[in-house]
Amino acid sequence: xxxxxxxxxxxxxxxxxxxxGEDKKNIHYCxxxxxxxxxxxxxxxxSDFGVAxxxxxxxxxxCSVFVYYYFDTGNIQAAHGRAPxxxxxxxxxxxxxxxxxxxxxxxxxxxxxxxxxxxxxRGENITVFFVNNAIYGMTGGQMAPTxxxxxxxMTTPYGRSVQNEGYPIKVVELLATxxxxxxxxxxxxxxxxxxxxxRKAVRKAIKCQIxxxxxxxxxxxxxxxxxxxxxxVQAKKWITDRMMSYFPLxxxxxxxxxxxxxxPEKVKLTxxxxxxxxxxxxEKLFRDKSMSEVPEQYRNPQIKVAGFGGQGVxxxxxxxxxxxxxHGWNVSWIPSYGPEMRGGTANCQVHISExxxxxxxxxxxNILIAMNKPSLDKFEPTVQPGGxxxxxxxxxxxxxxxxxxxxVGLPFTDIGDELGSLRFANMVVVGAIIEKTRLLDEDIVKExxxxxxxxxxxxxxxxxxxxxxxxxxxxxx
Amino acid sequence: xxxxxxxxxxxxxxxxxxxxxxCYFGYPITPASEIAQAASYYFPPLGRTFIQAESEVAAIQMxxxxxxxxxxxxxxxSGPGISLKQEGxxxxxxxxxxxxxxxxxxxGPGLGNIAPEQADYFQVVKNGGHGNYxxxxxxxxxxxxxxxxxIHAFEMADKYRNPVYVLTDGFIGQMMEPVExxxxxxxxxxxKADWALLGDAETKGNIINSIYLDQDELEEHNRKLQRxxxxxxxEDVLFEEYRLDDAEIATIGYGIVSRVLKSxxxxxxxxxxxxGLLRPITLFxxxxxxxxxxxxxxxxxxxxELSNGxxxxxxxxxxxRGKAKISFYGRMGGNVPTVDELAExxxxxxEGGDIDG
Ligand SMILES: Cc1ncc(C[n+]2csc(CCOP(=O)(O)OP(=O)(O)O)c2C)c(N)n1
Ligand code: SF4
Numbered sequence: 001x002x003x004x005x006x007x008x009x010x011x012x013x014x015x016x017x018x019x020x021g022e023d024k025k026n027i028h029y030c031x032x033x034x035x036x037x038x039x040x041x042x043x044x045x046x047s048d049f050g051v052a053x054x055x056x057x058x059x060x061x062x063c064s065v066f067v068y069y070y071f072d073t074g075n076i077q078a079a080h081g082r083a084p085x086x087x088x089x090x091x092x093x094x095x096x097x098x099x100x101x102x103x104x105x106x107x108x109x110x111x112x113x114x115x116x117x118x119x120x121x122r123g124e125n126i127t128v129f130f131v132n133n134a135i136y137g138m139t140g141g142q143m144a145p146t147x148x149x150x151x152x153x154m155t156t157p158y159g160r161s162v163q164n165e166g167y168p169i170k171v172v173e174l175l176a177t178x179x180x181x182x183x184x185x186x187x188x189x190x191x192x193x194x195x196x197x198x199r200k201a202v203r204k205a206i207k208c209q210i211x212x213x214x215x216x217x218x219x220x221x222x223x224x225x226x227x228x229x230x231x232x233v234q235a236k237k238w239i240t241d242r243m244m245s246y247f248p249l250x251x252x253x254x255x256x257x258x259x260x261x262x263x264p265e266k267v268k269l270t271x272x273x274x275x276x277x278x279x280x281x282x283e284k285l286f287r288d289k290s291m292s293e294v295p296e297q298y299r300n301p302q303i304k305v306a307g308f309g310g311q312g313v314x315x316x317x318x319x320x321x322x323x324x325x326x327h328g329w330n331v332s333w334i335p336s337y338g339p340e341m342r343g344g345t346a347n348c349q350v351h352i353s354e355x356x357x358x359x360x361x362x363x364x365x366n367i368l369i370a371m372n373k374p375s376l377d378k379f380e381p382t383v384q385p386g387g388x389x390x391x392x393x394x395x396x397x398x399x400x401x402x403x404x405x406x407x408v409g410l411p412f413t414d415i416g417d418e419l420g421s422l423r424f425a426n427m428v429v430v431g432a433i434i435e436k437t438r439l440l441d442e443d444i445v446k447e448x449x450x451x452x453x454x455x456x457x458x459x460x461x462x463x464x465x466x467x468x469x470x471x472x473x474x475x476x477x
Numbered sequence: 478x479x480x481x482x483x484x485x486x487x488x489x490x491x492x493x494x495x496x497x498x499x500c501y502f503g504y505p506i507t508p509a510s511e512i513a514q515a516a517s518y519y520f521p522p523l524g525r526t527f528i529q530a531e532s533e534v535a536a537i538q539m540x541x542x543x544x545x546x547x548x549x550x551x552x553x554x555s556g557p558g559i560s561l562k563q564e565g566x567x568x569x570x571x572x573x574x575x576x577x578x579x580x581x582x583x584x585g586p587g588l589g590n591i592a593p594e595q596a597d598y599f600q601v602v603k604n605g606g607h608g609n610y611x612x613x614x615x616x617x618x619x620x621x622x623x624x625x626x627x628i629h630a631f632e633m634a635d636k637y638r639n640p641v642y643v644l645t646d647g648f649i650g651q652m653m654e655p656v657e658x659x660x661x662x663x664x665x666x667x668x669k670a671d672w673a674l675l676g677d678a679e680t681k682g683n684i685i686n687s688i689y690l691d692q693d694e695l696e697e698h699n700r701k702l703q704r705x706x707x708x709x710x711x712e713d714v715l716f717e718e719y720r721l722d723d724a725e726i727a728t729i730g731y732g733i734v735s736r737v738l739k740s741x742x743x744x745x746x747x748x749x750x751x752x753g754l755l756r757p758i759t760l761f762x763x764x765x766x767x768x769x770x771x772x773x774x775x776x777x778x779x780x781x782e783l784s785n786g787x788x789x790x791x792x793x794x795x796x797x798r799g800k801a802k803i804s805f806y807g808r809m810g811g812n813v814p815t816v817d818e819l820a821e822x823x824x825x826x827x828e829g830g831d832i833d834g
Pocket of ligand 2: 030223
């Protein structure tokens with residue numbers, strides 16, 4: 001076995017001070033286990049590339065949960081199967097680090113199957129070492145997704161059956177179907193020749209990351225004499241005789257040379273620039289207005305805007321709220337949200353108030369905007385006495401029945417249509433509200449509209465719409 | 478800085494970025510999706526990371542990794558996704574990692590619906606994951622607090638090296654209100670060099686880990702965590718009181734319910750009922766002293782929630798020795814009570830009636 005024993009590289013601790021118990025010199029793995037050999041190969045590569053200080057090893061859940069006993073690098077322990085997600089977080093947070101995910105077959109191919117697939121598919125610039133020992137070592141020898149057909153384990157006491165468990169997963173072949181990974185290879189820790197090949201693959205995979213070439217994974221067929229109930233010598237033979245025929249060694253993908261290295265640049269922005277990008281640096285037209293300047297019945301209004309989805313009722317409400325805020329008042333806006341917004345009726349509720357706003361809901365509006373008949377039918381009875389109803393005569397063929405409220409009926413949809421698009425109807429309503437209630441000032445409402453509408457190229461049309469709404473409402477007097 | 482009329486869910490993202498959040502990992506779910514969408518819009522232009530993860534399970538583990546690397550990191554979701562995050566929350570608490578998790582509650586159980594509920598109080602405040610851990614839980618009830626408490630969450634997460642939730646309901650999340658944003662903070666990750674993995678010689682000896690094979694070591698680790706939670710109780714309880722000074726009835730509610738209660742309190746005060754409101758802002762640490770004190774002072778406590786009665790258990794726990802009778806009124810399924818509805822319940826209590834909520 002002398003040829004298996006490698007010199008201890010710098011990236012492994014000289015003394016395993018984190019390891020509990022008396023023995024701080026020897027690894028905790030069983031005799032003949034592949035983990036220890038692979039640890040050395042990885043540590044050797046890390047040392048040779050001079051990246052130990054910036055390397056972070058991820059300990060999985062499995063026999064190698066104690067990877068951190070051994071590696072003189074940064075260490076983090078991950079939940080079962082989640083190492084690729086943890087690696088993603090580490091690497092994205094600090095792309096200068098070299099992130100190595102070390103996982104067993106239960107960890108990687110069973111519980112973490114989607115995590116490895118998705119990390120590979122995102123092309124995370126990380127290196128994964130995948131120890132395939134065809135069994136769950138740590139928990140006492142249960143079946144792994146890589147357990148061979150017919151292989152007896154603690155949970156396949158009659159041997160793995162194709163009917164019950166299907167065939168073993170071939171991880172490097174599976175991942176090779178993806179575009180993103182840069183390098184995928186399967187090796188084996190059996191004889192000197194295969195260990196030399198593994199050493200090469202380990203170095204290549206780490207170099208791939210250092211060079212910013214993207215995702216790499218090396219699958220290593222590795223002995224678990226304890227789990228297989230074989231001697232170390234028999235175990236190696238079992239890998240050669242049984243595993244290799246189902247899990248052929250070799251490269252399944254290598255596009256490292258075709259790839260440009262990618263090293264994300266570090267961005268450090270000033271606070272000013274951050275606030276600017278967040279849109280917080282805009283000059284806005286504000287004017288303090290007292291509610292006492294507003295006709296009494298419209299002071300501190302509670303507004304309900306209702307209509308079909310697509311009539312712009314939400315933007316209408318937002319424009320009123322934005323304008324209210326710019327008069328120095330408290331405002332709140334809430335939509336009805338969810339499925340009701342799709343195709344059915346949509347409504348939003350707006351408070352504009354000199355006082356603190358408690359409940360943001362509007363159960364009893366004093367301003368109701370009904371853009372279609374169902375909305376008028378539903379909400380007319382809820383309007384507060386002395387309130388006002390704006391209703392869309394283009395789509396509502398009846399007058400409101402209430403005689404204790406003011407009503408303003410205008411063909412908002414038709415006017416919008418006439419101005420070039422149905423979508424302008426909501427701003428025609430806004431114009432009518434300005435004219436009728438004297439709550440909001442025209443110039444501020446126009447500024448509010450500019451802020452609120454998504455497509456800024458429609459600003460001029462919407463200004464026309466607001467003015468037209470004011471004019472039409474005025475005509476009613 | 479100028480006020481902005483902004484959706485609460487978006488205010489969370491801007492607040493987070495001003496607090497120096499470097500990474501966002503999430504998975505879409507209504508009614509929290511706007512948070513992921515706003516994050517995808519704002520994080521990259523600032524040179525920060527947004528990733529739509531493969532699941533909430535993965536998103537929180539990405540947070541675990543990024544927090545381990547010393548950066549401010551967040552995720553957001555709603556009930557079904559928060560259930561999936563529990564694994565990572567427990568690991569983050571166990572490894573003492575600062576992660577900010579925004580929860581916009583929807584109706585449950587199961588797929589439920591997307592309307593607002595407060596039925597995930599148990600899961601979030603009492604911990605849905607395994608082990609003896611606690612998370613700080615902040616409960617905003619307006620747009621401004623969605624920003625401010627998100628920022629506070631990052632501060633608290635770092636202060637305690639612990640996951641912090643910002644918990645609210647779909648109603649508050651969807652609402653737009655004026656928000657005044659503070660200035661951008663400059664966060665130096667080197668401040669975490671004593672425990673984080675910054676990818677250099679100085680920090681490589683640090684280890685991020687929640688495994689302690691030795692029973693005594695694990696017990697000591699747990700005791701240390703409990704001391705931390707005790708410190709949260711001593712130093713960082715937040716709450717708001719409204720018209721409680723001369724109150725004979727105290728209502729208690731958080732999130733959207735506290736807004737409706739506030740209006741209902743005003744309505745009842747006009748009718749001459751002496752009623753006020755206690756709003757817990759931290760659900761953990763729960764304002765135990767305040768509730769106990771109020772329970773000694775008032776005749777009646779009325780707890781309102783959008784749930785089958787979850788926070789009320791905490792109120793009963795600390796209020797049971799007081800003289801106040803503690804009643805509960807709850808709505809479920811996404812129904813939010815109206816002002817009149819809650820005013821009616823308060824009136825019932827004032828008249829000595831029973832609530833069957
Ligand atoms: C969520 C969860 N489920 C189950 C376990 C129990 N568990 C620990 S290790 C392990 C299997 C490890 O097998 P493998 O990944 O093949 O690694 P090996 O021990 O063979 O190196 C399991 C199921 C766990 N820790 N967490
Ligand atoms: S049980 Fe198997 S995998 Fe685990 S240490 Fe022993 S030989 Fe290695």
